[in-house]
């Protein structure tokens with residue numbers, strides 16, 4: 001427990017209730033950014049963050065009390081607007097950043113004044129992220145960055161980015177990386193949206209040409225970029241077990257609604273629907289358990305369970321709902337479905353295009369946030385204790401490795 005030693009559970013509960021009363025007093029949520037700013041300043045953004053960083057240094061299990069009360073009060077959520085920032089960047093900066101970096105980045109991230117994205121993957125480095133080739137070369141007090149990133153979700157709507165770059169090509173691949181924050185509007189950052197099969201342009205390729213970064217934008221020690229990025233990736237996978245952002249489980253509502261809307265009565269199909277509903281419910285309950293298992297040190301490899309299960313479940317459910325539509329399923333209205341936020345994590349009611357879009361979008365679930373195969377490797381090695389994947393390149397300098 002990281003609860004302040006002087007407070008017992010009853011005192012912590014009273015403390016949180018008092019702060020929540022203050023936050024919600026007379027609040028009509030007309031200005032969400034001002035509301036989130038107040039929430040941050042009261043230490044209710046993530047109660048397990050330190051005081052002054054949006055938290056109260058409490059055990060993570062207390063966050064549920066805050067989330068439940070805010071949900072019941074109808075408070076607006078910033079989670080979808082700045083999911084990458086709040087989900088993965090904030091815990092990384094809280095864990096590895098300097099005091100100055102925490103003060104600079106965490107509040108505007110929480111108020112959504114600064115939207116964040118993640119510059120990790122490259123054309124030649126996805127699953128093998130440690131093999132990445134984007135270079136950061138020291139020039140006085142600055143770093144000069146050159147390289148290409150790809151699949152960068154929301155870069156076209158972002159202000160800041162988490163970047164992993166190679167600072168020592170002579171070191172083995174995991175050891176020569178460093179982690180930086182990049183202002184996405186800085187000279188030399190070129191964001192080019194990529195259109196995907198749903199019709200939206202949700203992600204981008206990002207070219208970095210002589211981008212200059214102050215050394216103060218480096219998160220963690222020089223050469224520890226791999227370790228720091230593991231915090232980001234573990235938190236990314238954890239978002240797949242977040243019961244407040246239901247993915248596979250959430251879309252079961254659309255399948256049930258489609259069943260009703262389409263007037264289906266076939267008992268065999270009803271049987272399939274009920275089986276999916278049971279799987280979704282098991283996933284939802286397991287997510288709640290996993291969310292409570294998060295410790296002050298952050299999420300563990302358990303996030304990979306939620307990631308693997310929900311990716312596959314989401315595909316199954318959206319395929320089922322799509323089949324219910326019959327021929328109508330083929331009438332996708334094409335490349336204009338209302339932008340990137342259309343139907344994401346929606347609670348319904350679900351339209352025809354929601355079902356079609358989810359069917360198409362779900363194909364990516366087993367690739368993003370680490371492919372299903374990679375997450376199964378993590379589970380095999382770190383939870384089941386099975387022998388590791390073959391690693392023949394761990395000690396060879398990166399610049400001597402064969403690259404595609």
Ligand SMILES: Cc1cc2nc3c(=O)[nH]c(=O)nc-3n(C[C@H](O)[C@H](O)[C@H](O)COP(=O)(O)OP(=O)(O)OC[C@H]3O[C@@H](n4cnc5c(N)ncnc54)[C@H](O)[C@@H]3O)c2cc1C
Nearest residue numbers: 118119120121126127151152153364367368369370371373
């Ligand atoms: C919708 C979406 C959003 C994304 N958003 C971002 C983002 O915001 N920022 C970012 O940096 N990246 C993002 N990504 C990239 C994502 O992290 C990579 O696509 C993913 O890590 C897989 O890398 P890859 O595409 O290069 O495939 P590869 O690594 O080339 O893998 C190809 C296939 O080989 C399998 N494979 C590879 N290595 C192994 C192994 N050791 N054992 C078993 N199987 C293996 C993989 O499972 C996969 O099936 C996003 C991807 C998608 C689809």
